[in-house]
Amino acid sequence: MAALAKSRTLIYNLNSKLGSLGMLNRLTRRHFPSLTPQILASSDFHYNNSPNLFVSRHFESTKAQTHPGSLHGDDDQLLDFPGGKVGITSQMRFISETNDWRVPCYRVLDDDGQPIGEFVEVDEETALKMYTNMVTLQVMDTLFYEAQRQGRISFYVTTIGEEAINIASAAALSMDDIIFPQYREAGVLLWRGFTLQEFANQCFSNEADYGKGRQMPVHYGSRKLNYITIASTVATQLPHAVGAAYSLKMDKKDACVITYFGDGGTSTGDFHAAVNFAAVMETPVIFFCRNNGWAISTPISDQLRSDGVVVRGQGYGIQSIRVDGNDALAIYNAVGAARKMAILEERPILIEAMTYRVGHHTTSDDSTRYRPVAEIEWWRNSRDPITKFRKWIEGNRWWNDEEESQLRISTRNNVLEAIQAAEKLKKPPVAELFTDVYDVLPPNLLEQRKSLMETLKKHPEEYPQDFPL
Amino acid sequence: MASDVTRRIGIVGGTAWRWRGARRMSTSTSTSTSSAAKTKSSSGSTKKEVNLFTAINQALHIALDTDPRAYVFGEDVSFGGVFRCTIGLAERFGKNRVFNTPLCEQGIVGFAIGLAAMGNRAISEIQFADYIYPAFDQIVNEAAKFRYRSGNQFNCGGLTIRAPYGAVGHGGHYHSQSPEAFFCHVPGVKVVIPRGPQQAKGLLLSCIRDPNPTLFFEPKSLYRLAVEEVPENDYMLPLSLAEVIREGRDITLVGWGAQLSAMEEACKEAEKDGISCELIDLRTLLPWDKETVEASVKKTGRLLVSHEAPVTGGFGAEIAASVAERCFLRLEAPVARICGLDTPFPLVFEPFYLPNKNKILDAIKSTVKSSRSCVFARQQNIWLALMHPFCPHKQKQPVTGLIESGRPDSGPTVQPAPSADHPVQQ
Ligand SMILES: Cc1ncc(C[n+]2csc(CCOP(=O)(O)OP(=O)(O)O)c2C)c(N)n1
Ligand SMILES: [Mg+2]
Numbered sequence: 002m003a004a005l006a007k008s009r010t011l012i013y014n015l016n017s018k019l020g021s022l023g024m025l026n027r028l029t030r031r032h033f034p035s036l037t038p039q040i041l042a043s044s045d046f047h048y049n050n051s052p053n054l055f056v057s058r059h060f061e062s063t064k065a066q067t068h069p070g071s072l073h074g075d076d077d078q079l080l081d082f083p084g085g086k087v088g089i090t091s092q093m094r095f096i097s098e099t100n101d102w103r104v105p106c107y108r109v110l111d112d113d114g115q116p117i118g119e120f121v122e123v124d125e126e127t128a129l130k131m132y133t134n135m136v137t138l139q140v141m142d143t144l145f146y147e148a149q150r151q152g153r154i155s156f157y158v159t160t161i162g163e164e165a166i167n168i169a170s171a172a173a174l175s176m177d178d179i180i181f182p183q184y185r186e187a188g189v190l191l192w193r194g195f196t197l198q199e200f201a202n203q204c205f206s207n208e209a210d211y212g213k214g215r216q217m218p219v220h221y222g223s224r225k226l227n228y229i230t231i232a233s234t235v236a237t238q239l240p241h242a243v244g245a246a247y248s249l250k251m252d253k254k255d256a257c258v259i260t261y262f263g264d265g266g267t268s269t270g271d272f273h274a275a276v277n278f279a280a281v282m283e284t285p286v287i288f289f290c291r292n293n294g295w296a297i298s299t300p301i302s303d304q305l306r307s308d309g310v311v312v313r314g315q316g317y318g319i320q321s322i323r324v325d326g327n328d329a330l331a332i333y334n335a336v337g338a339a340r341k342m343a344i345l346e347e348r349p350i351l352i353e354a355m356t357y358r359v360g361h362h363t364t365s366d367d368s369t370r371y372r373p374v375a376e377i378e379w380w381r382n383s384r385d386p387i388t389k390f391r392k393w394i395e396g397n398r399w400w401n402d403e404e405e406s407q408l409r410i411s412t413r414n415n416v417l418e419a420i421q422a423a424e425k426l427k428k429p430p431v432a433e434l435f436t437d438v439y440d441v442l443p444p445n446l447l448e449q450r451k452s453l454m455e456t457l458k459k460h461p462e463e464y465p466q467d468f469p470l
Numbered sequence: 471m472a473s474d475v476t477r478r479i480g481i482v483g484g485t486a487w488r489w490r491g492a493r494r495m496s497t498s499t500s501t502s503t504s505s506a507a508k509t510k511s512s513s514g515s516t517k518k519e520v521n522l523f524t525a526i527n528q529a530l531h532i533a534l535d536t537d538p539r540a541y542v543f544g545e546d547v548s549f550g551g552v553f554r555c556t557i558g559l560a561e562r563f564g565k566n567r568v569f570n571t572p573l574c575e576q577g578i579v580g581f582a583i584g585l586a587a588m589g590n591r592a593i594s595e596i597q598f599a600d601y602i603y604p605a606f607d608q609i610v611n612e613a614a615k616f617r618y619r620s621g622n623q624f625n626c627g628g629l630t631i632r633a634p635y636g637a638v639g640h641g642g643h644y645h646s647q648s649p650e651a652f653f654c655h656v657p658g659v660k661v662v663i664p665r666g667p668q669q670a671k672g673l674l675l676s677c678i679r680d681p682n683p684t685l686f687f688e689p690k691s692l693y694r695l696a697v698e699e700v701p702e703n704d705y706m707l708p709l710s711l712a713e714v715i716r717e718g719r720d721i722t723l724v725g726w727g728a729q730l731s732a733m734e735e736a737c738k739e740a741e742k743d744g745i746s747c748e749l750i751d752l753r754t755l756l757p758w759d760k761e762t763v764e765a766s767v768k769k770t771g772r773l774l775v776s777h778e779a780p781v782t783g784g785f786g787a788e789i790a791a792s793v794a795e796r797c798f799l800r801l802e803a804p805v806a807r808i809c810g811l812d813t814p815f816p817l818v819f820e821p822f823y824l825p826n827k828n829k830i831l832d833a834i835k836s837t838v839k840s841s842r843s844c845v846f847a848r849q850q851n852i853w854l855a856l857m858h859p860f861c862p863h864k865q866k867q868p869v870t871g872l873i874e875s876g877r878p879d880s881g882p883t884v885q886p887a888p889s890a891d892h893p894v895q896q
């Protein structure tokens with residue numbers, strides 16, 4: 002109870018500091034036309050402010066005692082049920098489908114990069130590393146995207162518009178924390194030290210790709226950086242994250258798991274399974290939802306009808322927070338706090354970062370088919386997370402125009418060099434087609450490998466030449 | 471009316487499609503609905519050259535148009551779908567009948583089952599066959615058993631699940647799979663795979679109107695690539711009926727979907743070597759047309775099956791086993807399976823993984839060579855047989871002597887006549 006009360010206070014403090022719902026943008030307004038809040042006027046039914054005692058077991062086991070006094074029924078009379086005690090009311094009322102207010106998003110910097118409230122101070126070195134990483138991510142995305150357009154790689158996914166989510170969330174974690182990513186978080190890997198060359202090697206499917214050329218571009222993974230290899234399947238990594246977090250808890254590690262996913266991913270069965278498991282198993286896992294308004298062509302209004310994703314947390318009995326996904330400092334703060342709570346209190350946390358997918362879904366997509374160019378451009382120009390962060394570091398006199406142009410030039414060169422080097426490397430050997438299906442090759446694969454090698458000897462001209470055997 | 475068209479289309483020597491551009495084409499290139507000329511067939515129906523996604527789109531238009539209780543839905547369906555199959559449908563039929571769903575395959579199929587159980591035609595799309603697995607439970611435990619478990623009080627026969635499947639050149643693990651065999655192990659659903667636009671339109675309409683739940687896997691590499699004349703009218707092609715798309719005497723090849731193009735190429739090459747191949751498009755994998763395959767194998771004495779999915783436990787195994795049961799004494803050689811390897815679908819190794827033309831051709835030749843009795847020796851003209859480059863007995867005979875003895879014909883091109891021990895079924 003204490004923990005709950007504490008964190009509620011935290012949220013209310015944030016609310017008061019935020020004042021109005023500054024973040025309610027065109028996107029979110031447009032996508033919630035039907036959510037006319039039905040306010041429960043009755044003062045004896047403050048379910049919004051009451052702890053959800055149906056999940057009391059969770060809170061009991063972490064900190065607090067069940068506190069009958071906080072129930073708001075007719076006369077404080079309680080009924081015992083298997084899930085805990087509940088109060089009684091004589092009024093038949095349905096709980097509204099939504100709150101009378103949308104959950105505000107936590108913000109540290111306004112659009113001009115001015116702090117609007119208190120936040121964990123970020124030192125100059127960290128701030129500059131965050132900034133240069135965001136720029137590097139953007140430059141890498143731009144050049145890899147072009148490389149795909151030129152036919153040099155087969156596919157690419159950009160993070161454009163979500164650079165702050167990528168970099169600032171990574172910056173708030175420790176290297177021991179384990180990442181279960183979706184496909185739009187290359188920046189997390191960049192922050193951890195994955196080199197441009199390593200990115201390029203994967204995208205070019207060459208012999209230096211850790212995945213041995215088997216997966217499409219952007220399906221990165223790095224054992225040394227605690228970054229579990231990406232799969233294209235949406236949200237399947239969420240339950241894995243919970244299992245991994247349970248292991249960290251059993252091993253009493255000072256570490257948590259973070260898993261990233263999109264708004265679309267929250268519709269999958271795996272999302273529900275994972276969040277519920279995390280609540281019940283009390284695992285130190287951060288569910289980081291990048292709510293960018295789109296799942297390919299599907300707008301958020303076709304995806305869900307709740308107030309976004311943040312409110313789902315309470316439904317499963319876990320804490321949640323909504324942040325401005327284009328505000329690096331807000332993300333940095335929120336993830337840092339979530340990490341602490343996850344590890345110290347052994348609890349999952351849900352973070353919903355509100356943002357916009359400025360790029361096309363992937364290189365296979367043309368998003369102007371289903372959304373106005375003006376909308377994309379507005380986000381690109383008026384809400385760019387990198388520009389906002391730059392304003393803040395420039396305001397601190399940590400950055401200037403000259404450093405900016407130097408950074409962009411050198412990053413561009415570095416990316417181009419990495420691309421050229423990756424292109425020159427050979428493809429992985431054909432024998433790798435058969436390895437790693439199991440720990441060792443079973444007889445059927447030995448036989449198939451033999452037969453393929455014979456075919457290659459017989460018809461070398463029918464097969465690509467740039468593969469060693 | 472439908473059966474009339476069915477007959478007309480169903481017996482057409484089916485390999486009329488032609489390939490546009492390179493063998494593999496990016497699915498990300500811009501839409502270009504083929505605009506080739508319209509022709510009028512003798513029966514009066516208009517035909518137009520269209521590609522595969524347009525043919526499917528036509529079928530969906532017709533399905534919605536002819537049945538007010540038909541619905542089309544799935545991820546990103548409203549704007550036309552990531553492969554453009556549902557383009558124009560939402561505009562024409564409204565968002566109550568054509569709509570986006572949340573990103574949840576189990577939800578899509580579960581919802582579709584309920585909709586179908588209420589007497590509607592629920593035409594659902596799974597964006598890639600690779601993503602059908604979250605819906606596996608709904609398909610296997612629910613759709614397939616809905617009729618059986620209720621003693622036929624209820625059924626979800628109006629359910630159709632469309633999903634693009636197969637290799638596309640750059641799809642890697644999760645945009646390339648051919649999961650048909652999983653569903654062929656499920657009594658209660660039908661599994662259908664078309665090989666081109668004309669087939670796709672007629673078979674899809676049959677699936678939609680069939681009173682059983684059906685899975686319709688679309689070869690996504692052909693969406694833009696395969697172009698052929700497709701009648702603009704409403705027509706259906708029969709389910710559970712295979713089609714002989716190339717007649718031959720020496721070996722039967724059975725396949726479906728995009729794989730037929732590699733098989734067809736191999737047949738042509740084999741013909742240059744004097745091997746006459748019969749190619750069968752199975753079209754419906756469950757319940758499948760054993761009779762057509764059996765009749766063909768009894769004629770040729772040899773069988774090769776080919777599919778992109780891994781060889782182990784693939785549907786080829788079922789065909790091989792059934793043929794062994796029914797044609798054992800007529801088999802001249804072991805059944806050959808030229809299929810995907812027993813690995814996940816690999817991005818850069820795709821050319822090595824796939825059962826391509828040369829693998830099929832090699833298998834055709836070695837099947838013919840390893841036959842118990844020589845296909846060539848069974849020809850009435852033993853001289854010609856012994857001259858044949860693939861006759862395994864050739865080496866033992868003085869071939870030059872034969873030529874000198876006044877047999878000028880070149881062996882490989884001469885058509886053998888039917889003989890008593892090798893009757894050719896007409
Ligand atoms: C299980 C599954 N179904 C469908 C897809 C196809 N698909 C790939 S990404 C995507 C949309 C995902 O949207 P969201 O989760 O919002 O992430 P975003 O792309 O916006 O980052 C879809 C439908 C998939 N990869 N996996
Ligand atoms: Mg999204």
